[in-house]
Amino acid sequence: MAGNNVKKRKVPRFRRPNLGAKGRSRVKDTWRTQRGNDNKMRAKKKNVGVMPMIGYKNNDSVRFTRKDGTLEFVIHNETELIGIAGKAGITAKFAHDLSRRKRAALQTVADSKGIRIANGSRA
Numbered sequence: 816m817a818g819n820n821v822k823k824r825k826v827p828r829f830r831r832p833n834l835g836a837k838g839r840s841r842v843k844d845t846w847r848t849q850r851g852n853d854n855k856m857r858a859k860k861k862n863v864g865v866m867p868m869i870g871y872k873n874n875d876s877v878r879f880t881r882k883d884g885t886l887e888f889v890i891h892n893e894t895e896l897i898g899i900a901g902k903a904g905i906t907a908k909f910a911h912d913l914s915r916r917k918r919a920a921l922q923t924v925a926d927s928k929g930i931r932i933a934n935g936s937r938a
Contacts, residue, residue, distance in 0.1 A: 821880050826871045830864055832856045881906055887933065896921055900928040908933045 829846045832854065833839055846867065849857035856863045872878075881887050885906045890896050891913070899905050907930050909918055922935050 821877055821882055821884050823877050823880075824871065824873050827865050829867050832864055881933070885931075890921065890932075893921060893924055896924055896930065897928070900930060906931050906933050909935065 830844060831842055831847060832849065834842055834844060848866070851857065856866060859866070879887055883906075885904050887906050887908050888895070888899055889910050890899075890907045891910045896907060899907060907925065909921065909932065913921070918935070922932060924930075925932050925935065
C-alpha cells in the first residue's frame with residue numbers, strides 16, 4: 816500500500832445508552848452490549864445511539880494501515896521485531912503491556928535494524 820492519504824471509513828463513537836442521564840455518573844463510557852428485553856438500543860430504535868456491527872468494518876485493502884500508507888504490526892517481543900526487519904512499508908508498534916525496560920531494549924534493536932516504531936521513544 817503505497818500512498819500518503821489512506822481513507823478509512825468513519826466509525827461513530829459507540830456509547831452506553833443513557834450515559835449522560837441524571838444520576839448515572841457511576842456508569843462508565845465503555846461499550847457493553849444491551850441485554851434488556853425493553854432496551855431501545857437493542858431493539859435498534861431511532862435516535863438512541865448505534866451498536867457496533869459488521870457494517871462498520873473497513874475494506875481489507877485499508878485495514879491495519881496507518882495514514883501514511885504503511886502497514887502496522889503490534890510487537891510483543893524481539894522475535895516478532897526481527898521478523899519484520901527486511902520488509903518495506905511496515906511500521907511496528909509496541910504492545911500496551913510492555914515494560915519500560917523491554918521497550919528500551921526493543922527500541923535499540925529496531926534502531927539497529929532500521930525499523931520504524933510508531934509509539935517508541937524516537938517516534
